Amino acid sequence: MIEVEINQRLGDFQLDVGFSGDGGVTALFGPSGSGKSSVIKIIAGLTRLASGRVVVDGTVLADGKGRHVPPYRRRIGVVFQEARLFPHLSVRNNLRYGRLFTPRDQRRVAEEPVIETLGIGHLLDRRPATLSGGEQQRVALGRAMLASPRLLLMDEPLASLDVARRLEILPLIEALRDEFGIPIVYVSHAVEEVARLAGKIVVLEAGRVARQGSPADVFRIAADRFAIMSVVEGRLGAPDDAFHLTPIETPAGIVWLNGLVRPLGRAVRVLVHATDVALATRRPEGVTIRTVLAGTVADIPDGSGPSVTVDVALQGGTRLAASVTRAAVAELGLEPGRQVFALVKSVALDERPL
């Protein structure tokens, strides 16, 4: 449980941010310069809080009135954008570093499961300089975990990696989240990352909280139709090896994902751009679209532009935004309560971040 309230001037930048988070991942999301990293530094104690409060698990770490617990007494782990491994220590000793300073009765995270989850067992005797960027970041994740922190901060941990490495590490962060139960505050400007990881998203804009809520709520609201996204959740089914597709089973139907994604049964989220969704009043035939989800129209906002974002309630309750022309809405006679089928192009979906 974390509670953050910051009212502070940093140079010529005013930061006014308040949010709270419970277990799981709380994402700070926003463009660069929106103040995300400053918030992380204040929570970690690397920047002194001038006014506000930082409370973790009921302990006040900083109150802007003279209370400032130094970073090394906060037991808050940080994974930085750069791995920041100690170059003079082996991977093994990097991993064990935080343990030295963790009181025996608070060493909740054991070495083996972390090393196994991150797949770094074969690197233990190497020096950081000999590791690839992705390997370094995996070791940095392990190092932070093994200090058994009560909160883990991640400041754009994937930003300096290429797409393939991100794909490799994102599931590891998911696994850490699910297996070790340490709450995480995750900073990123990548929609796919936060949508996949976070239970709660805090959107920062120019030093303020623009909105906050679940991924599904946060991304459904945007002025620009290309920025409107829905989050659909389901479980991975058995991949179709011949055609390189993986089904995600949802109550409204099967979402087909590009590529072979495992393991079977894992809960996953996909982001669906509103502009990639079409609506039909009958289950269509003779189209190339593979993903057909059943639901009813929940809302059609009034508007005068050429397009409109229709809010569809899928079977099972998930909301899906579909950006369609007003002309089509009129022609099909779409109105709230009407049964529809949402069509999503499978090629628009995959699990790849970015």
Add this chain to the structure above:
Amino acid sequence: MPELSPDAWIAIALSFKVAAVATLWGVPLSTLLALVLARGRFPGKALFDGVIHLPLVLPPVVTGYVLLLLLGRKGPVGAFLDQHFGIVFAFRWTGAVVAAVIMALPIIVRAIRLSIEAVDARLEQASGTLGAGPVSTFFLVTLPLSLPGILVGATLGFAKALGEFGATITFVSNIPGETRTIASAIYTASQSPEGDAEALLLSVIAAVIGLAALVASEVIARRFRRASS
């Protein structure tokens, strides 16, 4: 081939003893000073920096004279140490060590300071977030990463201490077997009509030792650069 006199051998041995002890005291002291200069922020830092480097620009005889005034038996510090601890520096080889430490300090501090400043402060920050306090971070991160500079500083400081003359002879004089180092022995030999050969030989020895130290420090620095890249 001229032979070295037994006195000259004693001077060489004494020089090594003085330089070794001066290095052992000077390096930890310099590391502390370098840390303060590299990471500390306090008013009067430039002045503090200047005082440490003063022996570099003062005539060595002035440094020696100041030491004599302060640490001599009748000097304020010297009298105190003598009365309370029975420690006497004046005209003792230990005084030669003090003079050598003071004269070598600027060189050692500079080498170590550059090395500490080259340590990525973000690593120290990471160490803090892993629970290490400032002292642990210094010994586990900053110090090991500054090791090349410390070794270079130690080597250069050793060479400087070995060759120190002006401050030493002013502070502790030129007593055979007690404070007559290589440099003082050369000076003595050069002042006597028959001493030319010995002065020359000792000079060559001093030059060889100095050069060896410079080469050693360069080799150390290069090896570390290669190891860390």
